[in-house]
Structures are given as C-alpha cells and as structure tokens.
Amino acid sequence: MDSRLPCTFADTVARIAADKSSVPGGLVPALHSVQEALGWIPPEAVPIIAGAFNRSRAEVHGVVSFYHDFRTTPPAQHRLGICSAEACQSMGADRVLSEAERILGCQMHEQTADGSMSLEPVYCLGQCAVAPALTVDERLWVRVTPERIAEILDQTRQETL
Ligand code: FES
Structure with missing residues (x-):
C-alpha cells in the first residue's frame, strides 16, 4: 500500500x-x-x-x-443525466443535450471546468410518456425543452448556494 x-x-x-x-x-x-x-x-x-x-x-x-461507467476523476458536485434512450430521442432529447452542452461548456461524459456539474447519459427513466426526461442528481424533470434547461440549471445552482 x-x-x-x-x-x-x-x-x-x-x-x-x-x-x-x-x-x-x-x-x-x-x-x-x-x-x-x-x-x-x-x-x-x-x-x-x-x-x-x-x-x-x-x-x-x-x-x-x-467501461464508461468508471470515473477516473473526482465526481462533480452535481450530475445532470439526460435520457438518451429511444423515446426521449424521438421527442427532442438531442436538442436538450446540445443546449446543456452549450450552457455548461462541456460535452457528454465530461464535467464543467469548475467541477460543479457533470453531463452524463442515462437510459430510460420510466418517463417515456412525458419525454424528454432528465435528472439532476436524484431529482427528475420531464417534458424538458431546450428553453427549460437553463432554468433547471439555474434552479439547481440557487438551491445549492
Ligand atoms: S426513453 Fe427516456 S424516459 Fe424512457
């Protein structure tokens, strides 16, 4: 040791x-x-x-x-998981992801430069009827639009200040 x-x-x-x-x-x-x-x-x-x-x-x-599941860097303070399964994809999850990447300045499987948020795929949250869905840590969000992602991230920041 x-x-x-x-x-x-x-x-x-x-x-x-x-x-x-x-x-x-x-x-x-x-x-x-x-x-x-x-x-x-x-x-x-x-x-x-x-x-x-x-x-x-x-x-x-x-x-x-x-394996992508294994992290070789310390985890970010928060984890944004965007559903990448079929129903969410068909309902615009790609556009939500693009906006999240733009706002956070990082790509899928990465985290922000300040370590406050990681961006990771998740696969079917059981919310296909109200897709696209995502999670911030353990909190679930549904019917997410690109316009709402900034609001969701702002709310997360405010709740953790
Ligand atoms: S495919 Fe996204 S919640 Fe089922």
Missing part, C-alpha cells in the same frame, strides 16, 4: 479488493464497489486492486478505461 495515502482510503480499497478477489469475475464488481465507496476510482487504487487480484496495473487500468 502507498504510505502517502490516508489510511481510510487505502484500507477501504484493500478491504473491497480482498472481499471480491476470491470471487470468480470479481474484478469488475470490486471496481464498482470502490467507485461506490469513494465516488471515483483514483489512480492510487489501481495498484492495490491489481495486487489483490494478482493482475498487472495495466490490466486493471485497461478494465477501468474500457
């Missing part, structure tokens, strides 16, 4: 890796558990996990970078 890391960080990763390393196919579940516990997969976690699974760092890094 890297002695420069806080004990809690390294201990958490080591405990998760040890728990999952005896399970066949446990690497991906271990990475999910680390991300759930820490909010992301810091580069310092990779050698700890690699050691527990008797894999190389490159192999573990390859798995982390293969």
